[in-house]
Amino acid sequence: MCATCGCGPKEGRRVIQLEQDLLSKNNQFAGQNRRYLGGLGVPAFNLVSSPGAGKTTLLTRTIQDVKDRVPIAVIEGDQQTSRDAERIAAAGAQAIQINTGKGCHLDAHMVGHALKKLTLDAGSILFIENVGNLVCPAEFDLGESRRVVILSVTEGDDKPLKYPNIFASADLMLLTKIDLLPYVSFDVGRCRQQARQVNRSLEVICLSAQTGDGLDLWYEWIERSGEELQHRPEVDVLRAGGRFDVVE
């Protein structure tokens, strides 16, 4: 029945109940990715931000600092060019570039294809650098273990309230470029408070990839998240050859 006026179908026509989530297909692929990565014991971090927040710079610094201890793989999403993947490869990590063309976000299907091209050994870490955009990537689960929203202090401290969905969907907020705080009117306390208004369990770390301030907290967070993933009961089930709650 029509939701506007309650009228029924015209003659010769019928109504089919679908009750289908618009993102159900994406969510199925995300489930497959999560199961695949969970089986390998590889934690995956989906990095989202606006363009220019410093995702690639943070990643290259992270790779240089930890690659001797942990192998790192990166899936790079951009509309055009493979510049970021080249920067990542030069820093010493395995990198796959996805060009979304006109698309403004990565989806789980694209990530699934990229996963097939990567060699992921147990004990490695995967970063997925999403297309720079604070809107659409919020809606697309890629099968990551954790979502990290990155906000640079040059962007303004009111972004969490302006773009609440992406901050609501994240596990961690990284405030980057804090070495520039003396030159901009960015109130860290206010930003943190607004972010917690839209997501009360959001963790926050302030850092600068240039000076290295706060990077130790970021690395500890990555390590802790990886350990939590290893101790999730469904991972044990996977290792034993079983299945868990993922739709095929």
Place this chain on the structure above:
Amino acid sequence: MSAVIEAISGKASEENFSRVHRVCLEVGQLCNVEIEALVFCFDIVAKGTLAAGASFDIASVPGEGWCERCRAGISLASRSDPCPSCGGWDLDVTGGDRIRIRELEVE
């Protein structure tokens, strides 16, 4: 919007229809979607498919949340809003954050 067309095409052979006249969508108040833009895109994406020219019937679903301080369900117009009862922010979104295709009128 191509997800709507995909979902419709998937159902066409299963349910044996060749034309879609009406698509009924349920859009949550808290999801990231501008309804006008959605309908505009659909018209373009649907061209040349079995849903070409279909009308839209959109049911808006109010946002719902849970306030930890009040220990009660609340209504939420936006993710940036506080609890309407206590003014606090200890909130979790519990509904009105999805888009669903509710039903199709087909021939």
